[in-house]
Amino acid sequence: MTKKTQVGIIGAGPAGLLLAHMLHQQGIESIILEAQTRDAIEGTIKAGVLEHPTVQLLKQLGVGERMSRDGFEHRGIELAFGGKRHRIDLHELTDGKSIMVYPQHEVIKDLVAAVLANGTTIEFGVKDVSLHDVYSAQPSIRYTKDGEARQLQCDFIGGCDGFHGPSRQAIPAAIRQEHLKTYPCGWFGILCEAPPSSEELIYAQSDRGFVLISTRTPTVQRLYFQCDPNDKVENWSDDRIWAEFHARTEGSDGWRVKEGPIFQKGIIAMRSFVCETMQHGRLFLAGDAAHIVPPTGAKGLNLAAGDVVLLSRAITEFYRNNSTDRLDSYSSTAVKRVWRGEHFSWFMTTMLHDFEGEDTITRRFRRAQLDYVVSSRAAATSLAENYVGLPFPGLE
Ligand code: RFL
């Protein structure tokens, strides 16, 4: 079976769904191909922090209603080190901006509902996706669904299939400009039923390693601690996990992480990765398909949103004015914002994590940087403006 559409989108993550939604609002038709089921994508626990431009975008697109109602605006974060907590007043330092704690899978639910309501097809559970003729005016995507071979012909392909998807691999390795850094640590993440330990997120540095105290709702908390990336979830009983959180976070002020039943555990890898070649012919990569950040800066989903803003505008301009100017400059424009987010994520990661085998001078540099960030308004402002998110390119 062969279908036709204007834009064939691979992946129904934040990037693919946002792209389909934004294109539809400009009268451009797309079809999304997604490997997983709707239940699976709507249930996978990932990001928690939406930066200011992403929140504005979701509201402007008419998909911010539940987020505005059920999400939690945070106007500051805390950095904890040396037994003390220090507040970074995001709101005051950025002329009134803030971040929103609203889980990625809830964003996905809102976008899936909006995309389906506007008549866009999402084919869930597709297999064997491959890209063809991306360097021609009529690229196509082949895949199987329920055992049947299918083909989608389109004018453009949106490669929004995450880090492990096939889109990036469709760009010949010889012309792909890629950069990768793997960190010698991972994050052990838990979800637990407990009241919030803190009103704001706490990024804590300690000699035993990093801890992040985040939240989801007044009764569900999201906490992480730095771990060996090759460690196994089975090695960590609930008691051992709580002991580690306490050992890494307790200082002189009597503050303590609040415990509760743990109902989800997982280990995630920490990487910085950029494929600077975000376009190849009629194939355009967006989101994790093109770049990955360590989660310390809370940037991944937000960078994906920035890519899609540019890409949807470039495709719209093509259909409206028959101009390829924005399509031609997509890669070079998008990658600038990506590098900013990549650098910030690396900066937060190296400032807050201790790595085994480090020399003592690196540890002292880290402490000097932390002391500077919490004592200099200029340094705190720089952290704050990156954390709440720099404007989407071209939308300043
Ligand atoms: P996704 O979300 O990976 O979606 C890709 C989609 O493509 C599908 N797919 C395929 N479909 C068809 N055929 C194939 N062969 C396919 N291969 C893959 C997948 O099933 C999937 O549905 O990429 P996208 O859209 O680019 O979105 C990126 C974000 O998901 C990611 O950057 C964030 O989750 C990163 N992240 C955070 N970002 C933030 O902005 N703020 C945060 O607070 C934040 N916290 C986090 C995070 C990521 C985390 N993990 C789990 C890595 C916290 C964590 C723990």
Ligand code: PHB
């Ligand atoms: C989360 O709540 O999952 C979260 C928050 C902040 C981060 C990363 C993840 O930097």
